[in-house]
Amino acid sequence: MSIRDVAIVGTSMTKFGRSNKTELEMFAEAALDSIYNSDIEPKNIEELYLGNCAGAINEGQVNMCAHAAEEIGLHQIPSTTFEGACASSAVAFIHAYREVAAGYNDTVLVAGTERNMTLRPTGWATRVFQCSADQRYTQFTGLTFPGIFAMAANRYMKKYDISKEAGEEALACVSVKNHHNGALNPKAHLQKEITIDTVLQSPKVADPLKLYDCCPFSDGAAALVLTSAEKAKKLTDTPIYVAGVGQSSQGSLCTQSDITYPIGRAVSSKKAYKQAKIEPKDIDIAEVHDCFTSAEIIAIEALGLFERGHGWKAEKEGETAVDGKLPINTSGGLKAKGHPIGATGCAQIHEIVEQLRGDAGKRQVNKVEVGLADNMGGEFGTITTIILRR
Amino acid sequence: MIDYKLTFETYTKNLLGGRILGLKCNKCSNYIHPPRMICPKCYSTDLNIIEFNGTGEINTFTVVRVAPTWMEDIAPLIIAHIKLDEGGFILGHLSDIEADAASLDLIGKKVKMIGGREVKKDIISGVNGAIPIFQLL
Numbered sequence: 001m002s003i004r005d006v007a008i009v010g011t012s013m014t015k016f017g018r019s020n021k022t023e024l025e026m027f028a029e030a031a032l033d034s035i036y037n038s039d040i041e042p043k044n045i046e047e048l049y050l051g052n053c054a055g056a057i058n059e060g061q062v063n064m065c066a067h068a069a070e071e072i073g074l075h076q077i078p079s080t081t082f083e084g085a086c087a088s089s090a091v092a093f094i095h096a097y098r099e100v101a102a103g104y105n106d107t108v109l110v111a112g113t114e115r116n117m118t119l120r121p122t123g124w125a126t127r128v129f130q131c132s133a134d135q136r137y138t139q140f141t142g143l144t145f146p147g148i149f150a151m152a153a154n155r156y157m158k159k160y161d162i163s164k165e166a167g168e169e170a171l172a173c174v175s176v177k178n179h180h181n182g183a184l185n186p187k188a189h190l191q192k193e194i195t196i197d198t199v200l201q202s203p204k205v206a207d208p209l210k211l212y213d214c215c216p217f218s219d220g221a222a223a224l225v226l227t228s229a230e231k232a233k234k235l236t237d238t239p240i241y242v243a244g245v246g247q248s249s250q251g252s253l254c255t256q257s258d259i260t261y262p263i264g265r266a267v268s269s270k271k272a273y274k275q276a277k278i279e280p281k282d283i284d285i286a287e288v289h290d291c292f293t294s295a296e297i298i299a300i301e302a303l304g305l306f307e308r309g310h311g312w313k314a315e316k317e318g319e320t321a322v323d324g325k326l327p328i329n330t331s332g333g334l335k336a337k338g339h340p341i342g343a344t345g346c347a348q349i350h351e352i353v354e355q356l357r358g359d360a361g362k363r364q365v366n367k368v369e370v371g372l373a374d375n376m377g378g379e380f381g382t383i384t385t386i387i388l389r390r
Numbered sequence: 391m392i393d394y395k396l397t398f399e400t401y402t403k404n405l406l407g408g409r410i411l412g413l414k415c416n417k418c419s420n421y422i423h424p425p426r427m428i429c430p431k432c433y434s435t436d437l438n439i440i441e442f443n444g445t446g447e448i449n450t451f452t453v454v455r456v457a458p459t460w461m462e463d464i465a466p467l468i469i470a471h472i473k474l475d476e477g478g479f480i481l482g483h484l485s486d487i488e489a490d491a492a493s494l495d496l497i498g499k500k501v502k503m504i505g506g507r508e509v510k511k512d513i514i515s516g517v518n519g520a521i522p523i524f525q526l527l
Contacts (some may be wrong), residue, residue, distance in 0.1 A: 057514065114494060121482055122456065123456075123457070123458060124459050126458045126459065126461045127513060127514065128514075129458065130458055131514065134424070135515065135517075136401075136424070137480075137481070137518075138481060139512070140467055140512070140519030140521055141522075142454060142457055142458055142461040142464075142465075142467050142469065142483055142521070143452075143467075143469050144458060145457065146454075146456065147452045147454045147467075150452035150453075150454075151451060151469075152450070154450045154451060154452060154497065155449065155450035155471075155497070157494060158494050158497045164434060203455075204453075204455045205456045206452045206454045207452055207453040207455070209452075251426075252424065252426045253471060253479070253481065254423070254478065254479040254480055254481060255478075255479070256479075257479075259450070259471070275455065338421070374516070376453045
């Protein structure tokens with residue numbers, strides 16, 4: 001396959017949290033900002049790839065892609081909405097990347113937007129999140145998303161013979177670390193430090209997960225501009241290149257034999273490592289899908305970044321901190337930065353780009369050459385791996 | 391076109407009657423649950439509907455305390471991911487355990503389905519469904 005190099009030239013995200021703006025309005029802010037900070041004009045954008053998950057249910061808005069393009073003056077360009085639950089905008093990114101790499105397009109806009117927080121009560125949001133699980137054989141049981149990752153946590157503890165107390169403490173360490181990072185990120189939803197006791201004493205959501213093991217429902221949008229490497233060099237001194245991408249799918253929880261090691265994540269990441277011609281040990285920094293604390297431990301193992309059965313210890317011993325061996329979720333992750341579903345994939349890439357450019361402020365990691373973004377939608381249903389380099 | 395052998399409608403009716411239906415592949419003898427169009431092992435579409443014996447082993451579990459809006463009145467929900475004896479997995483509620491007594495010791499325990507609980511008019515889809523209910527053996 002003959003493909004050309006592709007680079008990110010501009011990124012942006014709104015502050016995550018509570019917003020009174022609609023999904024289209026938040027999209028418009030992030031999108032135009034990413035276009036302007038790429039040193040281009042809307043008229044240079046040839047196509048829009050938009051990630052959104054539940055706009056149809058929450059706002060009653062389908063066909064969001066068309067309205068999104070018009071909002072920022074992208075008259076008559078092709079515009080498509082991509083939906084892969086919490087991985088929606090990472091899937092949009094991969095498709096945008098492929099079409100620029102293949103030469104169909106030169107300069108495109110990728111974005112994600114979602115409003116989870118402001119519209120309805122928790123029970124409703126919990127029901128809407130369920131929609132990405134199998135409608136027939138998962139949703140009717142009332143198994144929630146915290147429930148799915150609680151099941152994975154319990155299985156993990158049993159499999160590796162970890163006591164409930166030690167396991168819950170390791171989970172809490174993930175939350176404490178991500179809150180610490182989030183406190184250094186002015187765009188984060190939750191900018192406050194917490195302690196292990198904050199987590200352990202918070203209300204139970206789905207055993208063993210408690211409130212502070214769970215990411216918040218957030219509103220927000222993120223956007224980035226992709227172009228050919230050739231054009232990127234003319235636009236910026238710091239183009240960030242797409243080194244490799246991978247994507248995979250899996251059926252419902254009842255079709256998976258080991259939910260502590262989602263095989264789809266191993267498949268997706270291997271594909272990305274192969275294209276980037278690197279191994280997991282070459283990764284300097286990663287944003288992973290920590291919708292729940294247990295999800296982060298499962299992710300770092302399935303990505304091959306930490307040995308199977310050792311991720312929980314690595315979290316406890318600080319190996320994943322900003323100054324640790326392999327910093328994970330320097331942005332604060334979904335846990336503290338927030339999780340506006342359709343915007344999360346692009347927001348993860350935004351953080352990796354900032355780190356690779358040296359623009360991450362107080363949470364900047366030293367000597368970052370290669371970064372990875374891991375995004376996951378549903379009950380391990382849609383998984384993406386995106387590797388970026390300087 | 392090959393007919394979809396075991397539909398959700400048929401599956402749910404049987405669940406409410408206390409039976410777990412699945413498929414058996416006539417080519418490689420693989421047992422399939424939940425139902426699918428094709429055998430995931432050998433890709434044959436020559437499948438027969440069979441009744442599973444309703445027993446299995448708890449692979450993992452959780453206690454859902456913050457429930458979706460249509461189930462808030464029956465929370466907490468003790469939900470298990472169960473490996474069925476024939477093969478495949480099923481999600482079901484455990485009816486004979488107190489929420490606060492659920493511990494990691496449940497994993498590996500044998501369970502049997504005792505019936506299905508009807509769910510009427512889901513708030514989003516409007517569809518009826520059923521929850522398999524299990525007890526420890």
